[in-house]
Amino acid sequence: MTDIQGLLGDEAKDLLAHTAQGIPKKDLVLPGHDFVDRVVSATDRSPRVLRNLQSLFDHGRLSGTGYVSILPVDQGIEHSAASAFAANPRYLDPKNIVELAVEGGCNAVASTLGVLGAVSRRYAHKIPFIVKLNHNELLTYPNHYDQILFGNVQQCCDLGAAGVGATVYFGSEQSDRQLQEVGEVFAQAHELGMFTVLWCYLRNSAFKKDGVDYSVSADLTGQANHLGVTIEADIVKQKQPENNGGYRALDFGRTDPLLYDTLTTDHPIDLTRWQVANCYMGRVGLINSGGASAGTGDLAQAVRTAVINKRAGGTGLITGRKAFQRPTAEGIELLHAVQDVYLDDSITIA
Structure with missing residues (x-):
């Protein structure tokens, strides 16, 4: 097993012993081996959606835990094939992408x-597929930022996908249209028996003020999550919060002092718990993104992100560039290290 405490270093005690006060764990709907039975079966999701969602929870090294580890590889469109795969060109071949997910125990x-x-x-029966259906492409000059559909839901069903994913850039000029498009996509996916995953990202240059990026603030990302579950995302993908007080700093929208004075602190677990709370108190699973690859510190950073997510009440991690932008053996090691956090019973809900 991975030396989790060693990788956490000086933060180990703070992250592993913290107790959340603002929103206690007893108020959360927590992950578990029976999550689909206990929680999702009470919803309007069809038996086919329940079956496909259960197949997600039953696969890989985390099978039967209620947690998930997902390999996402759409950066060839979202960033560019060169920036995504130059470090490891073998992943330009789709076979190697899926093989990494299989061998990595995802x-x-x-x-x-x-x-x-x-x-x-070759692979749809060996590991659950999630088709990311809309993308932002950066070949248009000058660049613009918009998520557009690159296919339709029937195609996802026909290739054997278990789930459909999509992004909404909340806060952008295009967010209203994206929200409506993705809402229709998710309704169609549910009709065809697939579960849904929403990348709930904030995108607006005005969210940066005085050198602080509030697109990763707990209050604004929490609200993005709250909008995402409204269109019936079954899982929400969100960047882990790095600060709080976006509403206050930017002086827009509506908030409440209780959020900052009582419900959260500046502790990363408390900030992430607010994200979980906005996913219907955990009835919709929160998975945090692993972020860009920064080199030698990736393993420790991925483990830290997983510990915060798990202790906050989240459902797992979605880790891409940190895994595939390095030699295959190292990528597998990193994925296993993340999974070891969720397999370690001593790492409990804060």
Whole structure:
């Protein structure tokens, strides 16, 4: 097993012993082996959605825990193929992407319609597929930032996908249209028996003020989550919060002093718990993103993110560039290290 305390270093005691006060764990709907039975079966999701969601929880090294580890590889469109794969060109081949997810013990692989369609007959029965259906492309000059559909829900169903993913850039000029489009996509996916995953990202240059990026503030990302679950996302993907007080600093929207004075502190677990709370108190699973690869510190950073997510009441991690932008053996080691956090019973809910 991974030396989690060693990787956490000086933060180990603070992260592993912290007790959340603002929103106590007794008020949360927590992950567990029976999550689909206990929670999702009470919803309006069809038996086919329940079956596919259960297949996600039943796969990989985290099978039966109620937690998930997902490999996402859509950066070839979202960033560029060069920036994503120059460090490891073998992942330009869709087969190697899916193989990394399989060998890395992941619950699922999330990628584009083209990537998963290219190898669906070989792998769709071996690991759950999540088709990321909309993307932002950066070949338009000058660059613009908008999520547009690159396919349709029927194609996802036909290639054997268990789930459909999409992004909404909350706060952007295009967010209203994206929200409506993705809401329709999710309704169609549920009709065809697939679960849904929403990348709830904030995108607006005005969210940066005085050198602070409030697109990763707990209050604004929490609200993005709250909008995401409204269109029936079954899982929400969100960046882990790095600060709080976006509403106050930017002087817009509506908030309440209790959020800052009572319900949260500046502790990362408390900030992430506010994200969980906005996912219907955990009835919709929160998975945090692993972020960009920074080199030698990736392993420790990924483990730290997983510990915070788990102790906050989250459902797992979705880790891409930190895994595939390095030699395969090291990528597998990193994925296993993240999974070891969720397999370690001594790491409890704060």
